[in-house]
Amino acid sequence: MFALMETARLESLHFAVDPLTGLQAIIAIHNSRLGPALGGCRYLPYADTRSAIDDVLRLAKGMSYKAALAGLQQGGGKAVIIRPAHVENRGALFEAFGRFIETLNGHYITAMDSGTSSVDMDCIAQHTQHVTSTTAEGDPSPHTAMGVFAGIRATALARLGSDNLEGLRVAIQGLGNVGYALAEQLHAAGAELLVSDLDHNRVQRAVVQLGARPVANEALLAIPCDILAPCGLGGVLSATTVSQLRCSAVAGAANNQLASADISDNLQARGILYAPDYVINAGGLIYVALKHRGKSLVAITAHLTQISRRLTEIFGHAQADKRSPARVADAIAERLLYG
Incomplete structure (x- = not known):
């Protein structure tokens, strides 16, 4: 795992599991030299954990490059949630993800991405302020x-x-x-x-x-x-x-x-x-x-x-x-x- 991180020049990699909601989430922070890492959250049925890790590493790096060339005071990060086959309560799952984000103390800000919506961001926002592209903020x-x-x-x-x-x-x-x-x-x-x-x-x-x-x-x-x-x-x-x-x-x-x-x-x-x-x-x-x-x-x-x-x-x-x-x-x- 450390070899993967070094190759990607990744600063940190965070994992969370919540058995009550089925949450299995990974957050990658690639580079925070210019500011807190910002990047969307994907909610997809990955074939396995390694596929999810590879995706989040690649995407986090891309966000660092994008933010830097856009002249933003943001670093690059990304999150993936491995979508379970059956979800009892989608809102509760994203609320659990919001609690996970809050533990990072503002080092990562999440947003809408493939498989997620502004409604999901609203659920996350109930437990952390480190989220954007909510319903109130509008469609980018x-x-x-x-x-x-x-x-x-x-x-x-x-x-x-x-x-x-x-x-x-x-x-x-x-x-x-x-x-x-x-x-x-x-x-x-x-x-x-x-x-x-x-x-x-x-x-x-x-x-x-x-x-x-x-x-x-x-x-x-x-x-x-x-x-x-x-x-x-x-x-x-x-x-x-x-x-x-x-x-x-x-x-x-x-x-x-x-x-x-x-x-x-x-x-x-x-x-x-x-x-x-x-x-x-x-x-x-x-x-x-x-x-x-x-x-x-x-x-x-x-x-x-x-x-x-x-x-x-x-x-x-x-x-x-x-x-x-x-x-x-x-x-x-x-x-x-x-x-």
Whole structure:
């Protein structure tokens, strides 16, 4: 276990079990140099404990990098709860998790993530103040979409010479809360939309409301476009899929878009500009972090401009050094986190 932590450069790893509610939870604090660790809580049916540990280690590191490049006074952390096969009282389980968080004395702040909701955060909040994205604080998705939209404009400027999106062909993979909100903003800016989603109803809604062109999921990655915006599952960019891309740039909301770190070099070799996912999709983190600190919506919206500025900085360094933007982003984050 200590070898895993050292490899991940993790500060601490915490486990909790509550037999009464079925809670089995793990909290990873990756780096707290810039402030208390902040990261969502996943509630998923992991195959085994090792799978849960691997997930929380990987995600905590990503949150450290995301917070650092977003200019936040937050460290990176993550929590996973292994979802039991049968739950007698979900509310009681999350209340138990809230008591677990409270024992960490503010070193970790939790938030909504895969499998959890604002209602779950409300249950946690009954036992600790170190929680955000509650019902009262609102949905961070619109702010994630706002940040991605600004990032797409910065990417278009760097790759295509203009941030005017009028007539630009953008292929959006995934029309969930963030993907659809992004599609609405791109439509308002005059972009031509190509869309796919596993949910046919979401696609039809985009066709009717936004004039989007529907594309089969398996065909979207290979379709000719200016910008590909992955907004669904992670790992979509592999050696195989990158060889099929017919776009000038990739800039989307999905987490962990690269199947492995070296895929960024494949994109670079093909002349496809990549907007590092944890930089461009930081709008949701900015929202929950600043909301938790009591900042106004005006201040939060103003902070979102950090995303396009940071991307422009990364693209400039990448061009000068002839390196992939992902490599540059990692180097900047590590300098901020480790000096």
